[in-house]
Amino acid sequence: MDLVALYAQPEDSQAFDKAYLETHLPLIRQVPGLQQIELKRIQRTLMGDGCYMLAIMRFEDEQALKSAMQSPEMQAAGDNLNTFAEGLVTLMYADDAE
Amino acid sequence: MDLVALYAQPEDSQAFDKAYLETHLPLIRQVPGLQQIELKRIQRTLMGDGCYMLAIMRFEDEQALKSAMQSPEMQAAGDNLNTFAEGLVTLMYADDAE
Numbered sequence: 001m002d003l004v005a006l007y008a009q010p011e012d013s014q015a016f017d018k019a020y021l022e023t024h025l026p027l028i029r030q031v032p033g034l035q036q037i038e039l040k041r042i043q044r045t046l047m048g049d050g051c052y053m054l055a056i057m058r059f060e061d062e063q064a065l066k067s068a069m070q071s072p073e074m075q076a077a078g079d080n081l082n083t084f085a086e087g088l089v090t091l092m093y094a095d096d097a098e
Numbered sequence: 099m100d101l102v103a104l105y106a107q108p109e110d111s112q113a114f115d116k117a118y119l120e121t122h123l124p125l126i127r128q129v130p131g132l133q134q135i136e137l138k139r140i141q142r143t144l145m146g147d148g149c150y151m152l153a154i155m156r157f158e159d160e161q162a163l164k165s166a167m168q169s170p171e172m173q174a175a176g177d178n179l180n181t182f183a184e185g186l187v188t189l190m191y192a193d194d195a196e
Contacts, residue, residue: 002138004152006104021196040100040154040192048188053195054102056138056154090146097137097151098119 001065003057006090010052019084020053027077028057033064052088065093099163101155104188108150117182118151125175126155131162150186163191 010016028037036058042050059065068074081089108114126135134156140148157163166172179187 001141004138004140006146006149039195040102041195042102042190042192043099044191046189046191048104050188050190051104054192090148091144092140092148093142093144094138094140094152097139 001059001062002094003059003065003068004092004094005055005057006051006092007053007055007085008051008088008090010085010088013052016052016084024077024080024084027073027080028055031057031068031073031077032071033059033068035059051090056094062093099157099160100192101157101163101166102190102192103153103155104149104190105151105153105183106149106186106188108183108186111150114150114182122175122178122182125171125178126153129155129166129171129175130169131157131166133157149188154192160191 007016025037025039028034034057038056038058040054040056042052042054044050059068105114123135123137126132132155136154136156138152138154140150140152142148157166
């Protein structure tokens, strides 16, 4: 199961990138059960209201994701996120659709 | 480079799923240069305005994606999409952010 984060366009994208890559990502990588993180930066929006970045964090299953969400490591990552991305984040659980 | 599609919640999700999986996905799979498609169905939204589904279509590079976008196969897939998902789609180009 995946934890999917969509990030809306930040006012200062350089500051956002620096905070995300240098402080947030290392904290996310410490979350127990995280198997993989895919980080996509949007280059161009062709249709609809686009976003700035998306992160797909993969866990073994729902139980592993739920445990991860309650871990002190995720709490620390969430607290950190609020320091630079408050109001920009959409956070969702997702399953492979096929 | 990736083509990312976000789908907003359809009125009739069963009809959407049927159209997507049985008609749209086979057309997308014929697009030249498509290396992989990841299809994620959103199970729960924890924060922000969530969506219904996301599709991440991977191409070798920007040139491969641009060629694919102009192919008759993508035209057919886009025409098909408009028959069941008009107004629901956000379409973006994305690069790996790391």
